[in-house]
Amino acid sequence: MPDYRDYAPWLEAKYGERVYKVPLNIPGGSCPNRDGTVGTGGCIFCDATGSGFQCLPDSMSIREQWAENKAFYERRFHAHKFISYLQTYTNTYMGLDKFKEIVLAATEDPDLVGVAISTRPDCVNDDYLEFLAELQDSRKLDVDIELGLQTVNYHNLVEVNRGHTLAEYIDAVLRIKRYGLSTTAHVILNLPGDDMLDVIETAKIISTLGVDFVKLHSLYVVGHTELGRRYAAGEFTMITLQEYVERVVTFLEYLNPEIVVQRLVGKGPQDDLLFCNWDTSWWKIKDAIDAEFVARGSRQGSRFDYLNGRAIRNRR
Numbered sequence: 001m002p003d004y005r006d007y008a009p010w011l012e013a014k015y016g017e018r019v020y021k022v023p024l025n026i027p028g029g030s031c032p033n034r035d036g037t038v039g040t041g042g043c044i045f046c047d048a049t050g051s052g053f054q055c056l057p058d059s060m061s062i063r064e065q066w067a068e069n070k071a072f073y074e075r076r077f078h079a080h081k082f083i084s085y086l087q088t089y090t091n092t093y094m095g096l097d098k099f100k101e102i103v104l105a106a107t108e109d110p111d112l113v114g115v116a117i118s119t120r121p122d123c124v125n126d127d128y129l130e131f132l133a134e135l136q137d138s139r140k141l142d143v144d145i146e147l148g149l150q151t152v153n154y155h156n157l158v159e160v161n162r163g164h165t166l167a168e169y170i171d172a173v174l175r176i177k178r179y180g181l182s183t184t185a186h187v188i189l190n191l192p193g194d195d196m197l198d199v200i201e202t203a204k205i206i207s208t209l210g211v212d213f214v215k216l217h218s219l220y221v222v223g224h225t226e227l228g229r230r231y232a233a234g235e236f237t238m239i240t241l242q243e244y245v246e247r248v249v250t251f252l253e254y255l256n257p258e259i260v261v262q263r264l265v266g267k268g269p270q271d272d273l274l275f276c277n278w279d280t281s282w283w284k285i286k287d288a289i290d291a292e293f294v295a296r297g298s299r300q301g302s303r304f305d306y307l308n309g310r311a312i313r314n315r316r
Contacts, residue, residue: 003293004252004300007213007262015113020079022069024106027058029089031120033163038122044160044226045188045219047269058088062105070109083114083142092119092128100131107141114142116184121147122164124172133179144213145176146184151191152205153198160191161226166205173209184213184262189247191219192236199247203254204306213260216251218244218285220268221275228274241278241285249292257301264289 011019033039056065066084073079084106092099107115117132124145136143147169151157154165176183185206189199206214219238221231230236239247248264255261265285268276277285293299 002290003298004261005257005259007260010260015081017081018077018079019081019083019113020073020077021083021085021116022066022073023056023085023087024062024065024069025056025058025060025088026086026091026094026102027061029058029091030093031090032093032123033090033120033161038163039161041161041226043162044230045221047222047225047272062102063108066106066109070111080111081113082109082111083116084109084112085116085118087118090120090123091117092123092125096127096131099128103132103135107135107139112139112141114144116144116146118146118148118186120164121149121169121172124175126175129175129179129181132181136181142182144182144184145172146186146213146215147172148186149202149206150186150188151194151198152202153191153194156191156193156198159193170205170209173211177210182212184215185211186215186217187251188217188219189251190239190244192230192238196247196250199251200254203251207254207256207259207304208307211259213262214255215262216248216264217266218277219275220266220273220277222268223272223274231274238275238278241280241288244278245285245288245292248289249296249298252300253296253298253303254306255300256304257299259300261300 008018031042034042056068060068070079070082073082086102086106091102094102103115103117115135124147132143132145135141148162149169150160150162152166152169154167157165173183187202187206189202221228223232252261265277265282267282
C-alpha cells in the first residue's frame, strides 16, 4: 500500500467499484489569460491545446465526445461508473447560460457518479457555484472544481504569467467550500524559481484551506511556448529527478493526511516536447517516490502538526 491517500482506491471504496474519469473538451474553449481579459499568451508553460492533448477534438459536441469516450472505457476496462471531466482551458469562462448548457450535456448519463470541472481561480463566481450546488443536490452527483494553483509563491505566479496570484486562489476555495462542493488543487512542484520552502508552504496553504484533492504535476516543456524558448536558450535548468522525488515526499509529509492524492506525476503531449519527466516512465518515478517514503520511514501527513496554535499546545 502507498504511504499516501491514493485516489483510485479511494474512489473504489466510496463507490463500490472502479470509477473512470472521462475527459471532455468544450467546443470553442478559451481562457482570460489568452484573450486579453487578464493577459495574453497564456501561462508560459501552456501549449495551444490548453492542456487538452488527451481529449477528443472540440469539433465534436460534448454529447458526441461522451458517447465515444464512454464506449472506449466500457470496451477496454469493462467500466460501469464514470466521472465527467471538463478538462481543457477554463471551463467556467463563458456566459452562465452557456455554462449551464455545457454542464447539463456532460451530466446526462445515468452511470455518472460525479463531474469535475477544471478552471482558474479568477473564474470562480457565486452564480456558477449556486447552479453547481443545485445540480449536485438534484442529480445526486459529486461536483468537484479543479483549480490551477501551481504554487503559492505569488512572485513566481507573476513570473510564469498566470494572470492571478495567491489571493484569488484563496477566495475561490473559500467560495467553493461555502456551496458544499469539493475542490482539487493542481500543483507543479518543479517550477523554475521555486525551492523546497515553496513546496512546503504550498502543502500548508492547501491543507489549511481544507482542499479535498491534490493533483501533482511535474513540469514539462513544450516547443513554441515561452517556457520552451527559455529552456532552449538555457535561461533555466530543471531540478534533477531525485530532487523532484524529494519534493513530492516532503510535500506529502506536510499535507493533511485526509487529502486524497489524485496524481504524483504528469505527462506531456507526444509532439514537440523539449523536456518531460527526465525521459523516465511515470511508474518508475512513482516507484522512486515510494522508495523515498520507505527510506525516510515516513508517510503523508507525518509533519501535519502546524495548525491550531502549535506553539502553545503543549503549554496548557
